Amino acid sequence: xxxxxxxxxxxxxxxxxxxxxxxxxxxxxxxxxxxxxxxxxxxxxxxxxxxxxxxxxxxxxxxxxxxxxxxxxxxxxxxxxxxxxxxxxxxxxxxxxxxxxxxxxxxxxxxxxxxxxxxxxxxxxxxxxxxxxxxxxxxxxxxxxxxxxxxxxxxxxxxxxxxxxxxxxxxxxxxxxxxxxxxxxxxxxxxxxxxxxxxxxxxxxxxxxxxxxxxxxxxxxxxxxxxxxxxx
Amino acid sequence: xxxxxxxxxxxxxxxxxxxxxxxxxxxxxxxxxxxxxxxxxxxxxxxxxxxxxxxxxxxxxxxxxxxxxxxxxxxxxxxxxxxxxxxxxxxxxxxxxxxxxxxxxxxxxxxxxxxxxxxxxxxxxxxxxxxxxxxxxxxxxxxxxxxxxxxxxxxxxxxxxxxxxxxxxxxxxxxxxxxxx
Numbered sequence: 117x118x119x120x121x122x123x124x125x126x127x128x129x130x131x132x133x134x135x136x137x138x139x140x141x142x143x144x145x146x147x148x149x150x151x152x153x154x155x156x157x158x159x160x161x162x163x164x165x166x167x168x169x170x171x172x173x174x175x176x177x178x179x180x181x182x183x184x185x186x187x188x189x190x191x192x193x194x195x196x197x198x199x200x201x202x203x204x205x206x207x208x209x210x211x212x213x214x215x216x217x218x219x220x221x222x223x224x225x226x227x228x229x230x231x232x233x234x235x236x237x238x239x240x241x242x243x244x245x246x247x248x249x250x251x252x253x254x255x256x257x258x259x260x261x262x263x264x265x266x267x268x269x270x271x272x273x274x275x276x277x278x279x280x281x282x283x284x285x286x287x288x289x290x291x292x293x294x295x296x297x298x299x300x301x302x303x304x305x306x307x308x309x310x311x312x313x314x315x316x317x318x319x320x321x322x323x324x325x326x327x328x329x330x331x332x333x334x335x336x337x338x339x340x341x342x343x344x345x346x347x348x
Numbered sequence: 349x350x351x352x353x354x355x356x357x358x359x360x361x362x363x364x365x366x367x368x369x370x371x372x373x374x375x376x377x378x379x380x381x382x383x384x385x386x387x388x389x390x391x392x393x394x395x396x397x398x399x400x401x402x403x404x405x406x407x408x409x410x411x412x413x414x415x416x417x418x419x420x421x422x423x424x425x426x427x428x429x430x431x432x433x434x435x436x437x438x439x440x441x442x443x444x445x446x447x448x449x450x451x452x453x454x455x456x457x458x459x460x461x462x463x464x465x466x467x468x469x470x471x472x473x474x475x476x477x478x479x480x481x482x483x484x485x486x487x488x489x490x491x492x493x494x495x496x497x498x499x500x501x502x503x504x505x506x507x508x509x510x511x512x513x514x515x516x517x518x519x520x521x522x523x524x525x526x527x528x529x
Contacts, residue, residue: 215528216433216499217440227528234526236495237436242485244438244445260446330529339523 123187138178138189139167148341149191150200150229152207152315153265154179161266166203166229170196197233204229205238212244212260213316219325220317222333226263227316228340247291252299254307255321262292262318271313272306274298280310292318352401352514356388357421359414360441360483361407365432366390368500369404372507382514387424396424402513403428404506405492408438409484413477422490427513430492431506433499433528435485442483449481498527 120131125147132141137160139149153164162180169178170190178191190196207226215221247259268281269292280302284293302310304321311321330336358366366389372379386400387393403425409415422428433439444452457463457470486492496509505525512519 212443212446214433214440214443217443218529221529230528231523231526234521236497236526237430237485237487241488242437242442244442244482246446336527337524 121183121185123183123185123189125189125191126193132183134183136183138169138171138176138181138183138187141183142178142189142191143344146345147191148344149178150232150341151179152225152229152263153267155267155271155313155315158267158270161270164203164207164263164265166200168196168199168203175199200229201233201235202239204233205235205240207263208235209238209240209242210245211263212247214260218261218317219320220261220314222330222336223328224317224335225315225340228335231335232339232341250294251322252294252296252302253322254299254302254304255310255319257292257294258318258320259291261316263316264290264292265315267313267315268292268310268319272302272310274301351382351384353386353398354383354388354402354404354510355386355396355400355421355425356390356404357406357417358389359405359407359417359435359486360410361432361434361439363389363406365404365406365435365500365506368498368503369431369506371503373503375507379510382511396420400425401427402510404431404510405429405435405486406431407434408441408486409480409489410441411477411479415480415489418486418489427493428486428490429494429496429509429513430486431496432501433497435492436487436495436497437485438483439499442485445482449479453479499529502527 119134121134123130123141125142125145130141130145132144136144139151139154142149149167149169152166154160154167160179162177165177167178168175171187204226208230215227218224221227249259250257266283269279269283272280274280278298280295280298282293284291307321310319356366370376385391386398387396403421405418405421405428409418430436434441438445453470458468494509496505498505502525508525509519
């Protein structure tokens with residue numbers, strides 16, 4: 117095809133259609149670039165920076181940056197991987213992530229990324245910030261675990277198009293806010309969707325828990341991203 | 349050559365990591381061939397009798413006694429390993445870290461509905477180790493050389509780490525060995 121774009125990832129020659137992001141283009145070539153805030157089908161916002169790659173020597177977010185001809189992309193150099201590990205570790209120490217007590221454990225994407233990188237202990241001191249838990253008719257919002265990826269903001273809307281989740285405050289005090297009236301109108305399916313779209317255990321559907329036994333959860337046996345890498 | 353010496357301790361933990369250690373099943377026979385045990389709850393030796401090669405620490409530090417034991421281990425062990433979530437990051441006891449100690453004690457000993465009115469007293473006997481303001485991961489108190497996450501770390505991970513340390517070879521970390529729950 118004439119309009120295929122040529123680029124390289126870690127020296128490997130790749131081709132992709134024009135208009136794709138670096139993440140999508142790499143995926144089409146069987147290369148996994150780790151993402152956390154990004155979710156297929158949602159407009160990317162590039163907020164978590166875990167997908168950071170170096171393109172021609174410059175840092176870029178692979179989930180938002182379109183691929184262009186001749187890009188030389190660094191995805192698995194030690195420097196890029198260390199940078200990503202540091203971001204994952206920062207997310208762990210900035211919240212209160214008690215994995216053994218979390219319902220999302222085993223299905224959590226933040227945890228799965230840490231497993232993929234085999235992080236044994238964060239290099240940063242734990243902050244143990246004081247955060248609250250909010251209850252809504254269909255779900256719980258656990259601010260201790262929220263990584264502000266904004267997936268819920270982008271994905272969950274009422275049938276008439278109103279957003280249920282929004283951002284509140286700025287910088288270190290930023291947090292997810294819920295419109296109580298709209299949240300009360302969510303169906304069971306939407307509450308489940310909100311829980312499924314949350315990469316961590318911040319949104320939990322009420323009245324159901326620990327449904328999948330240990331050993332059969334999403335990331336118990338296979339590292340995150342291995343489905344993309346297998347398609348090579 | 350004499351066998352490497354091992355010591356273990358359970359600080360602010362639940363003994364689950366020790367249970368997981370015992371979960372190595374019949375490999376415990378190999379272990380006895382490989383190492384000797386010094387101070388440990390497993391053999392109930394209270395004081396170090398010789399320099400120890402590898403100290404395994406379960407649990408974080410929630411009181412002054414935990415800190416003392418941990419420093420005692422650091423002083424006597426060449427290699428110190430944090431075993432399990434509590435040692436690595438404070439674990440479930442650290443859930444109190446976002447609540448002030450005063451509030452914790454008042455809730456437990458004064459305001460809880462299960463406390464009889466005549467029993468309302470915060471224990472302050474000098475024989476009771478004093479509580480720290482929060483629960484600390486072990487590496488925030490002393491230098492820790494290696495970390496094994498998990499609640500508990502699987503017997504396979506403990507075995508792999510221990511044998512790697514004894515034999516002086518790199519860890520063979522299969523994906524399924526590193527888990528936080």
